[in-house]
Amino acid sequence: MADRTNSEMVQGTLDMLILRTLVTGPAHGHTIAHVIEHMSENVLEVEQGSLYPGLHRLEHRGWVTSYWGTSENNRKAKFYKLTAAGRKQLTTETDRWRLVVAAIGRILGETP
Amino acid sequence: MNLKRLFRRSAEDADLSAELESHLAHEIDDNLARGMSPEEARRQAYIKLGNPQRIRDQVWEMNRIAWLEDTWRDFRYAARVLAKAPGFTLVALLVMALGIGANTAIYSFLDSLLLRSLPVSDPASLVVLNWHAKPAQQDFVMQSMSGDVEDDPKLGSVSGIFPYPAFEILQKSDAVFSDVFAYCHTREVRAVSVAVNGQADTAAGELVSGTYFQGLGVAPFAGRVVLPDDDRVGAANVVVVSHAYAEKRFGAAASVTGRLILINNLPFTVIGVTPPDFFGVDPSSVPDFFVPMHANLVLGAGDAFGFQPADYLDRNYYWVETMARLRPGVSLEQAQAQLAPRFQHWVATTAQNDQQRANLPVLYLKQGAGGLDTLRRQFSKPLYVLMTLVALILAIACSNVANLLLVRAASRRREIALRLTEGASRWRVARQLLTESVLLAALGGALGVLVALGGIRFLTVLLAGGSNQDLLRAELNWHVLAVTAGLALLTGMAFGLVPALQSTKVDLVDALKETRGSQPRPRHGRFNFLPISVNQALVVGQIAISLLILVAAGLFVRTLSNLQSVNLGFNRENLLLFQLNATQSGHRNPEIADFYGRVRQRLAEIPGVQSVGLARGSLIGGEDQMPISRPGAPPDRATRYLTVGPQFLTTMQIPILSGRDVEESDRPGTPSVAVINERFAKINFPGENPLGKHLILGINPGRDMEIVGVARSAHYGDLRRETPPVVYIPYNQGYPLPNEMTFALRIKGDPLAFVNTVREIVHQADAGLPLSEVRTQKAEIGDAMHQETVLAELCSAFAMLALTIACVGLYGTISYTVARRTGEIGIRMALGAQRGPVLWMVLREVVVLAAVGLAISLPVALGTSKFVESFLFGMKPNDPVALGTAIGILLVAALLAGCVPARRAAQIDPMTALRHE
Incomplete structure (x- = not known):
């Protein structure tokens, strides 16, 4: 929490990360936030306030579907599941991301 | 904000709230596991998530934008698809x-x-006063009238004209009405000559009571309107002109106040102009000018049948139309309940015998916001x-x-x-x-x-x-x-x-x-229990509706052709008609008869004009009625008369069966004569020779006339009605005295080529006399059948359109079936099926669809055609010819539409079809 700038994410990357976490299987919002933070070794901190609008946006575009189920804590929770379109979208996004990162890396590498 | 709150109540928002609750619960679980106190765990969870309210707002906003984006994307996609x-x-x-x-x-x-609505203030509070009575074939309190009485299927005879004394009584209905006003267009103003700077023209005027403009709440465009003080015996001659007429005759509406114009040669001062959008109270007759009611005394003074001062007191002469404005809070029903008994009481005192008392007119009120409903009717x-x-x-x-x-x-x-x-x-x-x-x-x-x-x-x-x-x-x-x-x-x-x-x-x-x-x-419709697909059901519907329109077109076309083939009894070709009203330029009896005679003489001298007739009106324009009978016999109400000039029947080519036409020698001073039609002869002189017999026109003493000729029955009055018994009488042998006259010229060649010559001759005879209603006899008859012509033409066009659309639909459906069954047909043909049966197999579907459509719509057509009965002439609503023709046309069109795909099916090459699969 001390260093908020670290946690700010590039626009659009949150969607990609959410889709990525769902590749392994359906999950609910709280888990998704934790998985992202955990997998990034706590570099990325998900601002929980923007997680839910993001999930709704993905659902609306048909990339995820949702259902109510029971969580590992034995609580009612809303689970999100990747659709075929979502899987395709994730591939596209990932490819694009790699391209951009590689390009930026080249620029940074050439600059003294 | 309202929309937001509305949204919050929605299921989606409740779902989101539950989801956020669930998130907080999980976070609190985690925090407790980390050893926080319950309060701290709860506080930290809330801090980390942020304000749930804000998240909900955010999602709401996102959905709204997404919805708009989706719609936009849908439209763009749709446009692309359509363009492709x-x-x-x-x-x-x-x-x-x-x-x-x-x-x-x-x-x-x-x-x-x-x-x-009428362009006046608060039109909703206006009412029109009417009366209804049983159709009066017999003696009736309305002894004479000037105006219209309509036949209403429910109420009997209906009219809006009242005697002037009745209007005065109604004017005292202060309790329910704030204003009561009257107007009429009797013949003193209906079509009069108006001269501005010596230029004469025919114009239509309206007589209005002094309360008319106040009652309607119409303010003048310029000058002032007619006021109660203008509407009395002996008041100055004043006139208010309409905005359109002022522009037409004076060039500018604003500066005409104070100008002097001549109405039928009498000087009137223009006191004002009505607003541009004001058209009087009857949308079907727009007056050019308005004069005070009592001006009819001045305008009618020189006319033997003109308006008489005594007419204002006559309680059995019906002529003024009346409207009123309801007081605020008074309903139409209340006003009617109050006034009907009062009118009843008054009208009872005007009855002169029991027969009249048995059928008194009953007052009733109608909404006046739209003005008179002439146009609507x-x-x-x-x-x-x-x-x-x-x-x-x-x-x-x-x-x-x-x-x-x-x-x-x-x-x-x-x-x-x-x-x-x-x-x-x-x-x-x-x-x-x-x-x-x-x-x-x-x-x-x-x-x-x-x-x-x-x-x-x-x-x-x-x-x-x-x-x-x-x-x-x-x-x-x-x-x-x-x-x-x-x-x-x-x-x-x-x-x-x-x-x-x-x-x-x-x-x-x-x-x-x-x-x-x-x-x-093959995909069958939603309703799988039906043996037809949605496509087929739609086609059946189109066929059924097409039949309805075809039947309507058939009925109207037959009506028109029946009307066109009505035997008129006179020759409508090569006749030029026009109207003169010499009273407008100051001609009076008895000189007016000579004037018309002179004009007729001059017209007859034009080379190319074979003969000239004149009559009170045209043969199909209207009809005149007065009691005519053999001496001592009761008059027949069906009898009509027409005052004519010499050689009228000859000009119209109405054959004279015995005796002679009215001739030049029948003039004032010689014995009064009459020519009757065959129908009149059959009714009044069965088995007798009417020549030399006498007839009496009017009552005490009446005009005694000798019958000098019998003519074949020719149409007179409404084309749709049977030819009545008619008596033709010379226009210049006494009562009824001539007024306006319609001239008929039998011409060799195109009648319209003679219009300028005719105008010139009339101008030479009297420069101040305008010619009106110049037309050929054929055109006049065409006008009389106008509504029938329009309905027949429009309906035929609609029927063609409907049939075309339905056939396109049928064609599409059958083509689709054939395309779908290409493989199957190919197999059948490979197995030896002939082209004939294949053709029939496809056409059978066409026939079945058409038959189902017909089966649905025939009963509907039979049931609904009576609604157009009043438009039909010379046949019953369920005319078998119209129905048969409609069915025939539909079947032929359906088969034609089905033929193309059926032929295509029959020409399928088995090998190609099977390879196609």
């Missing part, structure tokens, strides 16, 4: 534009006719008929486009299935398809407005018959446009919904397995 199939789009757009345009045009007429029924027909056409158009969409949707099954597998919801895809049809309808509606603009202009000319075009003023106002927009949206939904729901009900695996080139398997 220009043939389909063009046909669908054309069909929609015609359907919506025709509906808009006709609706705009109904709108202006039924919903327009004249046009609303044909407009309702047309409205029904165009609505039916729109229904056909919709079902046709729905059919096109269904066929298209079938060929787009792969695309739709793909979108469904990609996770799009069924609703989402249906919405996309609906957007396409709504876009189609919206574009169709926009084009329809253009069609309507043209249609309104066309219909105005057509309905009004050229002669009185400014009566019907329909326009596209926001009201009409709103209806069009609604109509477009509704039709878009109507023809889009079924295909959208149908085509999203795809069996995904099946659809995707189909190869691109193959045709989908």
